[in-house]
Amino acid sequence: MVSSASSGSSKWNFLGHDVHCLSIVPDREKLEATNSPAVLLIHGFGASTDHWRHNIPVIGLTHEVHALDLLGFGRSAKPEGLQYGGPLWRDQIVSYVKERIGRPTVLVGNSLGGYAALASGSALGSEAAGVVLLNAAGYFSEDKRPVKGFWATASKTIGGIFLKNYLLQRIIFENLRQPGTIRRTLNQVYIDKTNVDDELVEAIRKPSLDKGAFKVFKSVFDPGGPKGDPLDELFAELKSPLLLLWGNRDPWMNAPGKRETYRKHTPQETKEVVLDAGHCPHDEVPDQVNSALLEWLSDL
Numbered sequence: 001m002v003s004s005a006s007s008g009s010s011k012w013n014f015l016g017h018d019v020h021c022l023s024i025v026p027d028r029e030k031l032e033a034t035n036s037p038a039v040l041l042i043h044g045f046g047a048s049t050d051h052w053r054h055n056i057p058v059i060g061l062t063h064e065v066h067a068l069d070l071l072g073f074g075r076s077a078k079p080e081g082l083q084y085g086g087p088l089w090r091d092q093i094v095s096y097v098k099e100r101i102g103r104p105t106v107l108v109g110n111s112l113g114g115y116a117a118l119a120s121g122s123a124l125g126s127e128a129a130g131v132v133l134l135n136a137a138g139y140f141s142e143d144k145r146p147v148k149g150f151w152a153t154a155s156k157t158i159g160g161i162f163l164k165n166y167l168l169q170r171i172i173f174e175n176l177r178q179p180g181t182i183r184r185t186l187n188q189v190y191i192d193k194t195n196v197d198d199e200l201v202e203a204i205r206k207p208s209l210d211k212g213a214f215k216v217f218k219s220v221f222d223p224g225g226p227k228g229d230p231l232d233e234l235f236a237e238l239k240s241p242l243l244l245l246w247g248n249r250d251p252w253m254n255a256p257g258k259r260e261t262y263r264k265h266t267p268q269e270t271k272e273v274v275l276d277a278g279h280c281p282h283d284e285v286p287d288q289v290n291s292a293l294l295e296w297l298s299d300l
Contacts, residue, residue, distance in 0.1 A: 020075035022049050022067045024060030037104045037129035041067040044111030048074025050203035054286035078212030084219040086228025093120035104129035112137045122237040130241040135253045138231040173217050177208035189279035191249050232265040242270045243296045247277035
């Protein structure tokens with residue numbers, strides 16, 4: 001059990017909408033003695049704070065750790081009328097760091113959450129103590145089109161074209177949120193499938209039943225929606241240390257030349273750790289991710 005002065009879940013309000021949050025704050029005296037930064041964990045597409053189930057208790061032993069559900073996902077609100085994409089989630093994270101944490105924070109993100117972490121880190125400037133990307137989604141200026149994050153196979157299912165027909169969109173969405181489809185998708189991107197369990201499947205399925213979930217899906221996969229800045233521009237703006245944690249057998253993000261493109265654009269002092277894992281190394285090989293992350297944090 002984590003011994004902490006403050007821990008648990010809570011609600012926070014952004015743009016008038018409820019956001020689900022988790023936090024663990026260890027003994028304040030320890031934090032002040034070590035001067036360690038806070039840590040904010042940001043999930044990928046279709047996921048939630050539940051995807052950090054094996055990381056939060058460990059990181060929370062020595063660091064103030066937070067996690068939130070991005071608007072449109074998990075237990076957070078899924079309101080109509082929002083433009084779901086990088087700019088919205090960047091602004092949400094920046095506001096959370098300023099309003100709820102209030103001190104330098106390391107932003108850790110997986111897949112779509114990796115893009116959001118990088119965009120937020122670039123926007124926060126000195127308030128970002130560091131950025132950690134775990135198989136981050138996103139695109140570079142030289143790419144032909146943006147690369148989607150978690151559940152990216154949805155675009156492949158429809159030939160990479162976002163169908164304008166409402167009925168077809170609905171059929172695709174209904175299929176994607178079936179427990180069997182969720183499990184098959186996870187099995188495609190987890191090399192060690194031990195943690196592809198009922199708990200994880202349900203954590204992805206349940207929020208997809210919420211009112212508004214279908215419109216979030218439509219908005220995210222609409223090619224006319226907001227994409228945000230390319231990765232190379234965000235890397236150029238980043239002022240804080242950067243750690244890349246790569247699941248080297250990720251079928252979505254390990255396209256030929258992808259990691260070489262990252263190396264071309266990331267700062268020279270960037271640290272890279274390669275793990276024998278798929279798209280979600282933090283949940284597939286959490287002990288390795290926790291160890292690498294804590295070691296890097298100790299050097300900040």
